[in-house]
Amino acid sequence: MNATALLAGARAALPFTPGIAVAGALVGSLALRTGLSGLEAAAMSVFVFAGPAQIAALEAIESGAGVVALVAIGLVINSRYLAYGAAIAPSLGESSPRERGVLAYLLTDTAFAVSAGELDEMEPAQRTRFVIGAGVAVWVAWQLGTAVGVWVGAPDPAPAVLAISIPLLIMGLVVPRLASTPERLGALAAAGVAVFLPGIPAIWLVAAVTGTAVGLTAGAMR
Numbered sequence: 227m228n229a230t231a232l233l234a235g236a237r238a239a240l241p242f243t244p245g246i247a248v249a250g251a252l253v254g255s256l257a258l259r260t261g262l263s264g265l266e267a268a269a270m271s272v273f274v275f276a277g278p279a280q281i282a283a284l285e286a287i288e289s290g291a292g293v294v295a296l297v298a299i300g301l302v303i304n305s306r307y308l309a310y311g312a313a314i315a316p317s318l319g320e321s322s323p324r325e326r327g328v329l330a331y332l333l334t335d336t337a338f339a340v341s342a343g344e345l346d347e348m349e350p351a352q353r354t355r356f357v358i359g360a361g362v363a364v365w366v367a368w369q370l371g372t373a374v375g376v377w378v379g380a381p382d383p384a385p386a387v388l389a390i391s392i393p394l395l396i397m398g399l400v401v402p403r404l405a406s407t408p409e410r411l412g413a414l415a416a417a418g419v420a421v422f423l424p425g426i427p428a429i430w431l432v433a434a435v436t437g438t439a440v441g442l443t444a445g446a447m448r
Contacts, residue, residue, distance in 0.1 A: 231352035238340040243367035246336065249442070250371025253280050258283045260354025264376040271372040275331070293415045299424065310338040314357065319350025329354055332361025 250271065257267035257280075274280050279300045286296055310333055318326070337360040345353045 230317075231355035232349070232359035232362070234352075235341065235356040236363040237359075239261075239336055239360040239363040241255045241364055242340075244365055246367040247371035247374070248302075249277055251366040251375035251378075252371075253284075254372040254375025255275060256281070257372075260288045262287075267376045268369075268372055271369055274300065275368065276300070276304055276334070277368075307333060310335075314338065314342055314345060317345035318357075319345075319353045321351075321354035321387070325354045325358065327335055329358050329361065332358055332365060334361060334364050335437055336364050337361040 239272065243437070254267050257270060262270070262284075270280060272285075274283070282299050282303055283296050292298075310435055312328070318329075321329075337357055340360050341357040344356065348356060
């Protein structure tokens with residue numbers, strides 16, 4: 227992979243990495259309070275690598291949910307990545323299956339937000355690598371933050387605060403970058419539910435289902 231494009235993507239995401247590391251530390255601390263071991267909490271951040279889905283899964287674990295419920299929660303909450311992928315796919319240009327596979331793992335809210343408006347200005351061969359570079363920066367910050375939360379400790383993670391701050395981050399970073407009105411309406415609906423109704427059970431699942439329903443309805447009405 228061309229290192230220039232990778233570094234450019236990492237630099238674009240760099241301003242967001244301190245906040246991402248802090249959120250990772252709080253999620254790592256929350257995982258311990260939920261009953262996970264340090265190794266399990268770290269593995270969760272590696273294999274799931276999705277803040278909202280991890281918070282929802284930890285809340286579900288604490289309430290005694292089973293494996294099937296956890297998988298369903300993760301799939302629904304992370305369904306927004308389908309919109310991200312559809313939004314940037316036409317701009318990716320020349321990329322190998324391996325690069326697209328790596329990108330599928332590293333595409334996050336932040337990586338999408340910093341990349342979506344920049345890709346069309348780049349050479350086609352650089353575009354996928356730019357997004358991967360942004361994703362790597364986010365990944366490193368999240369894993370380091372989780373490690374700090376697990377092995378060093380972090381203040382009380384206050385799940386309600388995380389439940390509000392992460393949707394606000396998504397709303398501010400991502401919504402302006404989505405390509406179509408239905409996608410934007412769906413993202414706004416999901417974030418609005420998570421922000422204004424944080425106390426209801428399974429809030430992440432409710433927000434994700436609401437956002438999906440609004441987006442599909444808006445698309446059908448066009």
